[in-house]
Amino acid sequence: MSVTRAGEFGLIARVTARLGTGQATLLGPGDDAAVVHAPDARVVASTDVLVDGRHFRRDWASAVDVGHRAAAANLADIAAMGAVPTALLVALCMPPDLEAQWAEELADGLGAEAAKVGASVVGGDMSSSPTLTIAVTALGDLGGRDPVVRSGARAGDIVALAGRLGYAAAGYTVLSRGFRTPKVLVEAYRRPEVPYGAGPQAARLGATAMIDISDGLIADLGHVAAASRVGIDLLGSAFEIPAQMRDAAHALGVDPQTWVLGGGDDHAIAATFPEDLPLPSGWRRVGHVVHGAGVTVDGRAYKGPAGWDHFR
């Protein structure tokens, strides 16, 4: 059955019936607006949009996968402020001939990814559109902590990373060349494994700056460097290429460093910490903050593609 046949209100009923209820939900879908708990009298909020053919392809990922990715992109932004996600709102634009089941399975993926952090989908909107588009807003709670912004890095800080780099970009390249394996790379592209807990953990530890790596490590650390008016020097040796990624890169004729340093979509979290701070498990040191500007690797400019401009 198409979404047109299901009708707007029918489809909303079918989708909301599949959604769970997070701990912070005071009033969920079905009214003019939702009401969400904001325990410390502040709410963290971020929006990310995914466009069919640009951020995802329906022949490369299932609706459930796309739901996971759409939720992860937003939940990672909340975590990278040092906050715990509480709720998602979803605006879904669908071609009239889209199967209603696709929308339902998208909701399954959104709900399952949100449930990983105790959150849920609390509201949304649906419309017909020639272009399948998913705009997600995530809300979160800082638990009394200061938000960890991009502008707080200081020369002498260490740069640390939680989560994986390059897997999703490698999976994207694999899929774009018409392959379906290695599975670990393709799956990483379809459903990122985001270290959500690392964000609040870093905030509690005294992180001075933090960012979600969505456009690529060099590009995103470039935002931290610019906002903090510092330079960042990465240790080339900190980015060992996993064997499967190296093999895939060799087979495809790609330099795997471009995946690791320039690829987005894994939603790793990078943070800067005072130099003397011991890093907890899950975080690894990848560089340090210096006087100056821009991002270098072992003191030298990085020559590969640095990131992603969504208009080019």
Add this chain to the structure above:
Amino acid sequence: MSVTRAGEFGLIARVTARLGTGQATLLGPGDDAAVVHAPDARVVASTDVLVDGRHFRRDWASAVDVGHRAAAANLADIAAMGAVPTALLVALCMPPDLEAQWAEELADGLGAEAAKVGASVVGGDMSSSPTLTIAVTALGDLGGRDPVVRSGARAGDIVALAGRLGYAAAGYTVLSRGFRTPKVLVEAYRRPEVPYGAGPQAARLGATAMIDISDGLIADLGHVAAASRVGIDLLGSAFEIPAQMRDAAHALGVDPQTWVLGGGDDHAIAATFPEDLPLPSGWRRVGHVVHGAGVTVDGRAYKGPAGWDHFR
């Protein structure tokens, strides 16, 4: 200059430079997420999406107008819960050849409409897309009040209305027939005049149920009736047709009641109140809540088009 030429980060800089800062903004655009004040430890949140050619037409409304409309649709949802809007987040999908100026003027409209209630745009996302799409999320504060939901109407309550009905629908019909006047109708379609303050006012007065009229009065009161398991009977005499609307309807061969009872987009607010409650200025009585189901006019079923399914 096209949005492609401006580039994602260039365009974000141009747009955010034009946005104001609302009273509730603790951290605005530029980081992974925004931080917004939520004084009573709860946040009200709602999302609405506008699709080019479906919810607006660029030859019928300026970018500033579309910004006003996109913001109004969301801010009205917050008001209809009894809350005061605090912030907007905007996901903007643009064709590569769109003029960057269009996006900037859209931001002007969004910001100006938000400023009417002391709110501002605190964050967003941009992407390229074949279909110009604007997804807006609004946040709001209940000020310690209970949210006024759709399910609280009781038989014996009165039904009251704040704001205009039928103006935007009439303006839409006028424009769709190729006319540009009467100006009052066309302008109402381009920039709805939403009675934002009436929502929190009704909540303070003890409204038992409330809803934003976005799909049409009959359709939206139908949602209240269904959620509250009651019927609603409207007074036909309460919907006097203004002279300009009557003249336009006559000239176009339309029954103006279809605009007033079936037209959306004015974002009037309807609420139910206990019977003995005197209504303050700005609210007018339009019917009452009865035992039963559905919405009637003077006790009879309404035969006109009741509302809008966004897939049909």
